[in-house]
Amino acid sequence: MEKIVSSYETMFIIDNRLDEAATKAIVEKFTALISENGTIESVNEWGKKRLSYPINDQNDGYYVLIDFSSSPDFISELDRVFNITEGVVRSMTIKK
Numbered sequence: 001m002e003k004i005v006s007s008y009e010t011m012f013i014i015d016n017r018l019d020e021a022a023t024k025a026i027v028e029k030f031t032a033l034i035s036e037n038g039t040i041e042s043v044n045e046w047g048k049k050r051l052s053y054p055i056n057d058q059n060d061g062y063y064v065l066i067d068f069s070s071s072p073d074f075i076s077e078l079d080r081v082f083n084i085t086e087g088v089v090r091s092m093t094i095k096k
Helices: 020-037 074-084
Strands: 006-015 038-055 058-070 088-095
Touching (some): 006 020, 006 038, 006 074, 020 038, 020 058, 020 074, 074 088
Antiparallel strands (some): 006 058, 006 088, 038 058
């Protein structure tokens, strides 16, 4: 049976109060997780940006955008890991 692979785009915002090493560790954690379960097309670190509205009394966050291909069942696991990771303020994954 043929394996189903789709293209996705995920963006997550990291807590701006974390230091540079902790921010880099979170980015590396998710790029490693995605590369283990799919193929990364690009990783764009947008850096520190102002949030549209305050989240947890924060006005700024560190934005990261990753384009990748994977099986559809991996997306629920990725969302679960985003939700339990300290330092991730918001995340969203969409199918391209």
